[in-house]
Amino acid sequence: xxxxxxxxxxxxxxxxxxxxxxxxxxxxxxxxxxxxxxxxxxxxxxxxxxxxxxxxxxxxxxxxxxxxxxxxxxxxxxxxxxxxxxxxxxxxxxxxxxxxxxxxxxxxxxxxxxxxxxxxxxxxxxxxxxxxxxxxxxxxxxxxxxxxxxxxxxxxxxxxxxxxxxxxxxxxxxxxxxxxxxxxxxxxxxxxxxxxxxxxxxxxxxxxxxxxxxxxxxxxxxxxxxxxxxxxxxxxxxxxxxxxxxxxxxxxxxxxxxxxxxxxxxxxxxxxxxxxxxxxxxxxxxxxxxxxxxxxxxxxxxxxxxxxxxxxxxxxxxxxxxxxxxxxxxxxxxxxxxxxxxxxxxxxxxxxxxxxxxxxxxxxxxxxxxxxxxxxxxxxxxxxxxxxxxxxxxxxxxxxxxxxxxxxxxxxxxxxxxxxxxxxxxxxxxxxxxxxxxxxxxxxxxxxxxxxxxxxxxxxxxxxxxxxxxxxxxxxxxxxxxxxxxxxxxxxxxxxxxxxxxxxxxxxxxxxxxxxxxxxxxxxxxxxx
Ligand code: TNX
Numbered sequence: 001x002x003x004x005x006x007x008x009x010x011x012x013x014x015x016x017x018x019x020x021x022x023x024x025x026x027x028x029x030x031x032x033x034x035x036x037x038x039x040x041x042x043x044x045x046x047x048x049x050x051x052x053x054x055x056x057x058x059x060x061x062x063x064x065x066x067x068x069x070x071x072x073x074x075x076x077x078x079x080x081x082x083x084x085x086x087x088x089x090x091x092x093x094x095x096x097x098x099x100x101x102x103x104x105x106x107x108x109x110x111x112x113x114x115x116x117x118x119x120x121x122x123x124x125x126x127x128x129x130x131x132x133x134x135x136x137x138x139x140x141x142x143x144x145x146x147x148x149x150x151x152x153x154x155x156x157x158x159x160x161x162x163x164x165x166x167x168x169x170x171x172x173x174x175x176x177x178x179x180x181x182x183x184x185x186x187x188x189x190x191x192x193x194x195x196x197x198x199x200x201x202x203x204x205x206x207x208x209x210x211x212x213x214x215x216x217x218x219x220x221x222x223x224x225x226x227x228x229x230x231x232x233x234x235x236x237x238x239x240x241x242x243x244x245x246x247x248x249x250x251x252x253x254x255x256x257x258x259x260x261x262x263x264x265x266x267x268x269x270x271x272x273x274x275x276x277x278x279x280x281x282x283x284x285x286x287x288x289x290x291x292x293x294x295x296x297x298x299x300x301x302x303x304x305x306x307x308x309x310x311x312x313x314x315x316x317x318x319x320x321x322x323x324x325x326x327x328x329x330x331x332x333x334x335x336x337x338x339x340x341x342x343x344x345x346x347x348x349x350x351x352x353x354x355x356x357x358x359x360x361x362x363x364x365x366x367x368x369x370x371x372x373x374x375x376x377x378x379x380x381x382x383x384x385x386x387x388x389x390x391x392x393x394x395x396x397x398x399x400x401x402x403x404x405x406x407x408x409x410x411x412x413x414x415x416x417x418x419x420x421x422x423x424x425x426x427x428x429x430x431x432x433x434x435x436x437x438x439x440x441x442x443x444x445x446x447x448x449x450x451x452x453x454x455x456x457x458x459x460x461x462x463x464x465x466x467x468x469x470x471x472x473x474x475x476x477x478x479x480x481x482x483x484x485x486x487x488x489x490x491x492x493x494x495x496x497x498x499x500x501x502x503x504x505x506x507x508x509x510x511x512x513x514x515x516x517x518x519x520x521x522x523x524x525x526x527x528x529x
Contacts (some may be wrong), residue, residue: 021218040173044153044507045485046213047491048179057131061109062157063093068101068110075141080111082268083148085529092164095126097523109134109151111144123215123270124180127151129172139199142270143180146213150160150177153211159518183446185409186491187216187274188484189418192475193285195221195245196252201473203265204295208477208519212488215265218274218341218462222253224284224303224311228253233326234290236312237504240302241285246468248304261333268338275331276376279324280344280350280358284311286323293320300333306468311507313467315358325365326463332369339389341368357384361390374409379403392450393417399452406448407459415444416487418480419466422522428469429479431521442486442503463487474520479522481514482507 001282042051069080079095084123088095102297103109115126115137125138136147154172158165188209192199197205202219210218221228227241230253242253254262263273287293287300294300295314313320332340342362359382360377366373367385374389380397384390386405392398393411401408411417413433420436423431434440447455470476485507489498508528514521523529 003224004362006258015170028145040410042154042175044107044150045503045506045510045526046489047440047497047506048150049494049497050178052176054176056176057205058173059129059131061087061091061093061172062107063168063427064095064107065095065507066101066105066106066108067095067097068108069097069099070111070113073113076111076113076144078268079141079144079148086152087159089163090159090161090165090168091170093449102186104133106132110136111438112137112458113139113141113144115140119178119180121180122184124178125150126390127175127177127179127444131174135170147179150179151213151446155342157512157516160513162516179324181213181492182494183491185462186214186488187218187409187460188214188480189218189220189464190226191220193220193221193245194467195228195249195336195471196228196242197473197476198252199254199258199262201254203503204473204523205476206262206266206269206271207482207517208484209271212485213492214488215271216274216460216462216486217271218276220276220278220464221468222285223276223282226251227285227289229259229331231254233330234323236289236329237286240289244302244304246304246306249471254332256334262452263335265491272337272339273335274341275335275336276341276343277327277331278345279362280313280315280355281309282343283313283348285313285366289312290323290465293317293323309348311516312349315350321365322493325364328365328369328371335371336408338372339374340369340371341374342366342379343376344379345393347378351383360443364460374525391462391476395450398450402453402457408453408457409444409459410449410461411464412444412449415441415449416461416463417466418463418483422524428475430466436483437507438482438486438504438507439500439525441483442490442500444490446490447495461487461491477520481519482524483529485510
C-alpha cells in the first residue's frame with residue numbers, strides 16, 4: 001500500500017557515507033546499492049500518511065489548464081487564485097480560476113470542499129492525480145491549502161522559479177494521497193527581540209513555514225534587549241524599549257498595523273500567530289521604559305548583552321498588573337488566534353510563591369481578554385486552567401504540567417532548538433543544550449520523549465530560533481534549514497511512516513527549491529545533496 005517505501009540501510013553505511021546517490025531535480029531518485037524502484041517516489045516533505053503511486057502517464061499542466069473552485073466560496077477562490085498566481089510565474093501559462101469549470105472535467109485542477117470529515121479532520125486532504133485531472137478534496141479550506149502544498153512539491157522544483165522557465169514539462173505524477181497531520185500544533189518560533197527582523201523578513205520565513213505545512217508561528221516579541229510591538233496606551237514601551245538589540249544595533253518594532261499585516265499574511269497561509277510577551281523575567285526593555293513596574297530603586301538602562309534571568313517585573317506592585325492588562329488587551333484585540341504566550345521562563349529573582357501568584361494573576365488577565373494562556377515549562381508550578389498550555393523546553397518537569405489537565409507543546413532544546421549549532425564548527429548559533437545535526441532533529445518521537453507523557457498529552461511540537469547570534473533572515477534560514485523540514489515531518493507524519501533514510505533522500509531534492517526561493521541552508525554532510 002505504501003509504494004516506494006523506503007529501503008533500509010545499516011546506520012554504519014550511512015555514517016561512513018557509503019552508498020552513492022545520483023540526483024536530479026525531476027528524475028527519480030536512484031540508490032546505487034539497491035535495485036532501481038519501478039516507479040519514482042514523490043519527494044514529499046512531510047511524507048503523507050498514506051500514498052499510492054499508480055505510475056504511468058502523469059498529469060501535465062499546460063496553457064489551457066483550468067483551476068476549478070466551488071461557486072460562491074470566496075475563501076477557496078482565494079486559495080485557487082494564489083495557487084494560480086504561483087504557477088503562472090514559472091510556467092507563464094494563463095491558468096484561469098473558474099467556479100464554472102465542471103468538477104472532473106479534463107485538464108482541470110479541482111479544489112473541492114467535501115470528503116469524509118472523520119477521515120480528513122481539520123487539515124487533512126485527499127489528492128487524486130490521473131493523466132486527465134487533479135482532484136483535491138478537503139473538509140476545510142485549511143485542508144485544501146495543505147493539499148496545494150503537496151501538489152506544489154509534486155511538481156518539478158523549477159516551479160519555484162520567479163521567472164519563466166522554458167520547455168519544462170510541468171508534470172504531476174499519478175498518485176492517490178490521503179493525508180492528515182499527526183499533531184494539531186506544528187510550530188515555529190522566531191525571537192525578534194534579541195535581534196529585530198523586518199516585516200519583509202518575517203514574511204519570507206512564513207513562506208518557508210507554509211511549504212512544510214507548519215501551522216503555528218510564535219513571535220517572541222519582548223525580552224531583556226528589546227520590546228518589539230507598539231502598545232498605544234504605553235507608548236514608551238517602543239519609544240524607549242525598542243531602540244536597541246544584542247550588540248547595540250538600532251533594534252526596531254512593529255506598529256500595530258504592521259503586526260496585523262503579519263497576522264493576515266500568516267492567516268492566508270493557514271498559519272496562526274502566537275504572540276509572546278515574556279514575563280516576569282526577560283523584562284528589562286519594559287523596565288527601562290516604565291521604571292515604576294520595577295522593584296529596584298535604580299532605573300534600568302537598555303541592555304545589549306545576552307545574559308538571561310536577571311530582570312523581573314515587580315510582582316508585588318498593582319501598577320505591574322495594570323501595565324500587563326494594557327499590553328494583553330491591545331495585543332489580544334489584534335490577534336485572531338486563540339493563544340497568548342506569557343513566557344514565564346528562567347526566573348531567578350523570585351520565590352516560588354511570588355512566581356506562582358504572578359502566573360495565576362496573568363492567566364486570569366489573559367483569559368479575561370478572551371485568550372488561552374501558553375507559557376514555558378516553568379509555569380507548571382502555578383495552578384493552571386485545563387485550557388492553558390505548557391511549552392516544555394528542558395523536559396524535566398513536562399509530566400508535572402499534566403496535573404491540571406493542561407496539554408503540552410514540546411520544544412525539547414536538544415531536538416528542536418534551531419538556534420543550536422549543527423556541529424562544533426558551525427559559525428552561528430549556541431551550544432548550551434546540544435549540537436544538533438539533521439538526524440538528531442529527525443530521530444525522536446514526541447509520544448515517548450518525556451517520561452510520563454504520552455501522545456494524547458501532546459498538542460504538538462515547536463522549533464524556536466532564538467536570535468542572540470543571528471542578525472538577518474538569511475542567518476535564521478541557515479539555522480532553520482534543513483532542521484525545520486525535519487521538525488515538520490516529526491510533527492505531521494505518523495511515526496510508523498517516518499524513516500531517516502527516506503527523509504534524507506527526499507530532503508536532498510528540496511535544496512534546488514530553496515535556491516529558487518532564495519532560502520539559505522546548511523549543507524549537512526549527512527544529506528546526499
Ligand atoms: C533559553 S528556552 C531561553 C532563551 C534563550 C535560549 C537560547 C527559554 C524558554 N529561554 O531566553 O534565548 O535559551 O538558546
